[in-house]
Amino acid sequence: MTHAFTIKRAELRTVHLPLLTPFVISTGTMTHKTFPLLILEAVGITGIAEGVMDPLPDYLEETTAGALDLLRTAVLPKLVGMRIASPTDIAPLLAPWRGNRMAKAVAEMAVWDLWARSLGLPLCALLGGVRDRIEVGVSLGIAPLDVTLDRIAEAQAQGYRRIKLKIKQGHDLALLAGVRTHPPNSYNPFVILTHEYVDIWNDMKKSKNWYHKFMYAFAAPGWSHDGSSLTIKQQRKLLRKQENELVSS
Numbered sequence: 001m002t003h004a005f006t007i008k009r010a011e012l013r014t015v016h017l018p019l020l021t022p023f024v025i026s027t028g029t030m031t032h033k034t035f036p037l038l039i040l041e042a043v044g045i046t047g048i049a050e051g052v053m054d055p056l057p058d059y060l061e062e063t064t065a066g067a068l069d070l071l072r073t074a075v076l077p078k079l080v081g082m083r084i085a086s087p088t089d090i091a092p093l094l095a096p097w098r099g100n101r102m103a104k105a106v107a108e109m110a111v112w113d114l115w116a117r118s119l120g121l122p123l124c125a126l127l128g129g130v131r132d133r134i135e136v137g138v139s140l141g142i143a144p145l146d147v148t149l150d151r152i153a154e155a156q157a158q159g160y161r162r163i164k165l166k167i168k169q170g171h172d173l174a175l176l177a178g179v180r181t182h183p184p185n186s187y188n189p190f191v192i193l194t195h196e197y198v199d200i201w202n203d204m205k206k207s208k209n210w211y212h213k214f215m216y217a218f219a220a221p222g223w224s225h226d227g228s229s230l231t232i233k234q235q236r237k238l239l240r241k242q243e244n245e246l247v248s249s
Contacts, residue, residue: 011041
């Protein structure tokens with residue numbers, strides 16, 4: 001399936017999008033989403049793609065500024081004027097640049113969108129999709145239990161089938177217990193505590209005892225040399241106790 005076209009123009013924007021609700025996580029609060037937006041134009045058609053990198057490398061190593069610089073100086077000058085018969089045609093253009101997968105994906109996605117529009121087909125069909133819609137989930141920031149329950153109900157009313165809750169130390173067990181014992185009564189939450197890996201690394205660096213370093217890395221999650229934190233078994237026991245108290249009340 002081919003439908004060749006020539007990329008006539010590229011426009012790279014930085015979008016600063018205010019969030020309807022501040023997104024609170026364990027490391028801070030996000031009130032805006034800043035991302036690069038690439039617009040490619042051929043004769044009579046336009047392809048659009050956005051970047052998923054963050055302004056600072058606090059989650060992954062790529063940044064918005066780095067992506068904008070690579071696209072402006074290395075990718076787009078060669079992409080404009082290029083004749084495209086298939087999205088794979090731009091692979092040699094991107095190959096010389098190490099890493100920067102998110103930045104290169106912006107250019108690749110815009111070309112895919114442009115190609116789909118040139119063929120008059122939905123992009124999902126070109127990628128092998130067979131359905132006209134897919135189930136999606138939503139991620140909810142940290143908030144008090146009553147606010148969280150309201151947000152869960154609103155998300156479910158909007159059709160979201162999976163809901164991800166952000167938690168942090170001190171705002172985890174009671175929240176999970178409340179979610180499990182209030183509508184929508186989710187009894188199978190999947191909990192991921194990624195911040196614990198950072199805490200483990202910090203504890204290992206601070207400890208001067210090699211046995212303690214080893215235990216922080218390989219003992220039961222939550223282990224501490226002075227007993228100041230709860231292990232996972234102790235947390236589960238406490239969670240069951242809190243659930244029973246909530247049910248009985």
